[in-house]
């Protein structure tokens with residue numbers, strides 16, 4: 001199979017790497033990729049949302065399977081356009097990607113399907129939203145309806161703060177059209193789990209649970225980010241909890257999407273909170289999480305490309321995905337200024353030495369090569385990922401590898417996987 005990966009983050013580097021070691025894969029391409037994907041794929045300089053040029057590139061390169069990493073091309077209809085061109089693509093159609101692209105759509109679907117999620121209300125008018133906040137008298141969570149690259153959700157600490165966010169999103173349009181509509185929902189408390197399945201719309205195969213770290217700083221403090229690290233498996237997700245994910249969330253949402261005429265193919269990522277041990281959905285994503293994907297792929301054993309193609313073609317088999325390593329940890333190194341204003345062009349040293357350590361993969365995100373030198377070229381720069389016999393061992397190895405890497409002003413949490421670590 002010739003495979004084209006779409007995207008340029010560490011998730012896409014991990015996808016390209018895993019495909020490159022798959023016995024069913026003869027060539028891997030990445031559009032546009034980064035300085036790391038170069039080593040395992042051929043980079044194709046086309047932007048992830050340039051749908052016509054991506055379809056053309058897939059035709060020219062005689063691609064058998066396109067694997068779409070980020071949400072924007074899915075919402076833009078890349079999979080639909082590839083389908084019209086007769087090219088298999090792993091990922092949902094634009095109609096199905098609405099599950100991630102509109103929080104109001106997702107919440108309403110969950111409510112209809114009886115899927116556990118926080119009580120909510122949808123508003124198209126700022127004054128009505130403000131009146132609702134005043135009437136409820138609690139700082140409800142404010143969510144912009146549309147895609148906002150991780151900036152669309154605020155968990156406010158007071159009613160006044162919630163009102164200010166509503167005005168910023170709805171009146172000042174701080175997020176553009178994404179904030180024209182908002183969801184206000186009850187705040188839940190508990191540990192967050194990232195639960196992924198592969199699906200062909202009908203059947204699904206669960207992957208190992210993972211946990212993300214959204215806040216910038218140690219101790220889960222500081223602003224929200226795209227994710228500063230992840231690990232797998234998290235504690236507290238026993239067989240009964242996984243069954244609850246499968247039977248109360250995944251099966252009903254896939255059925256509801258079919259009934260809505262929007263069958264969902266690809267990766268479904270359930271972002272959930274465990275409230276007294278029961279999963280409640282915070283959000284659905286229709287793609288792999290980043291950095292969760294890095295943690296899942298370094299543990300993945302057995303066929304990969306074939307499973308993705310089967311899901312894309314609507315005939316996913318029931319075989320479970322096997323795990324090689326028992327645990328994995330990904331630690332993100334971000335540029336100074338991330339998430340607001342990351343500095344680009346900073347030299348990065350020591351990646352080769354880090355990557356030589358056993359059980360380590362250094363996945364690139366915002367990197368580029370200038371005059372032969374590796375430099376930062378985005379907010380999240382590297383996802384330093386390691387496997388181990390348990391989470392402690394994987395975390396120790398990931399941090400050992402990170403210790404070899406130098407970038408001026410680098411931001412990196414030192415406590416990734418703290419919920420599972422005993423040392």
Ligand code: AMP
Pocket residue numbers: 118141143153154155185186187188189192214271282283
């Ligand atoms: P989302 O994009 O919906 O996953 O929200 C981003 C982050 O906001 C989540 O990872 C949670 O940490 C937080 N969050 C979202 N919804 C809630 C909620 N109902 N209660 C508490 N925290 C929430």
Ligand code: GLY
Pocket residue numbers: 212226227285288289290291292
């Ligand atoms: N790590 C969370 C996400 O990819 O949305």
